[in-house]
Amino acid sequence: TQLLEQSPQFLSIQEGENLTVYCNSSSVFSSLQWYRQEPGEGPVLLVTVVTGGEVKKLKRLTFQFGDARKDSSLHITAAQPGDTGLYLCAGNSGYALNFGKGTSLLVTP
Amino acid sequence: DAGVIQSPRHEVTEMGQEVTLRCKPISGHNSLFWYRQTMMRGLELLIYFNNNVPIDDSGMPEDRFSAKMPNASFSTLKIQPSEPRDSAVYFCASSLAPTGTYEQYFGPGTRLTVT
Numbered sequence: 422t423q424l425l426e427q428s429p430q431f432l433s434i435q436e437g438e439n440l441t442v443y444c445n446s447s448s449v450f451s452s453l454q455w456y457r458q459e460p461g462e463g464p465v466l467l468v469t470v471v472t473g474g475e476v477k478k479l480k481r482l483t484f485q486f487g488d489a490r491k492d493s494s495l496h497i498t499a500a501q502p503g504d505t506g507l508y509l510c511a512g513n514s515g516y517a518l519n520f521g522k523g524t525s526l527l528v529t530p
Numbered sequence: 531d532a533g534v535i536q537s538p539r540h541e542v543t544e545m546g547q548e549v550t551l552r553c554k555p556i557s558g559h560n561s562l563f564w565y566r567q568t569m570m571r572g573l574e575l576l577i578y579f580n581n582n583v584p585i586d587d588s589g590m591p592e593d594r595f596s597a598k599m600p601n602a603s604f605s606t607l608k609i610q611p612s613e614p615r616d617s618a619v620y621f622c623a624s625s626l627a628p629t630g631t632y633e634q635y636f637g638p639g640t641r642l643t644v645t
Binding site: 452454456461462463464465466469509513515516517518520521522523 | 534561571572573575578580585586621623627632633634635636637638639
């Protein structure tokens with residue numbers, strides 16, 4: 422199993438602040454996905470990054486795939502309470518997705 | 531379009547009872563995954579089906595767990611007999627594979643409590 426380490430494990434910030442969460446591995450992945458999971462629901466796919474160095478933006482969220490395709494980051498600008506949730510990264514190698522344990526984000530008004 | 535459907539959403543049972551979880555994948559998807567999520571271990575892959583055939587069941591914890599996919603639109607995960615340590619949220623996910631990035635779409639999960 423290829424391990425994905427996510428940091429920080431927990432993050433509590435106020436509305437309007439910026440934040441970055443990280444996803445690191447010693448393994449190379451053909452692609453990496455970010456999911457957001459809200460309480461009582463299943464993970465929902467946010468983005469897939471494929472190319473080393475790739476940057477994708479989804480409104481206030483910016484995702485980057487490391488040059489070596491071993492790590493990724495998620496930056497949120499001007500966080501809002503609606504961003505609250507568990508952010509999971511998942512590395513793809515073949516059919517399987519290896520999930521990190523996630524970063525639990527709480528954004529308070 | 532309907533997403534992945536799971537039932538029941540919540541299940542409370544006593545130790546030793548049989549539990550059956552159900553999943554209907556997204557129409558047209560040919561791959562189905564069962565996961566278990568706990569605070570301690572995160573999301574763990576239990577079993578993967580492709581075209582209704584089990585491909586990888588190495589994540590199934592022990593013989594008490596079994597999964598079937600009799601057709602492309604239905605799968606079950608059975609635990610018999612259930613134990614308190616089986617308490618977790620069980621997710622079903624589906625995808626269209628092989629296709630580039632194997633993006634998976636998750637159901638809402640079944641929260642299982644074994645007392």
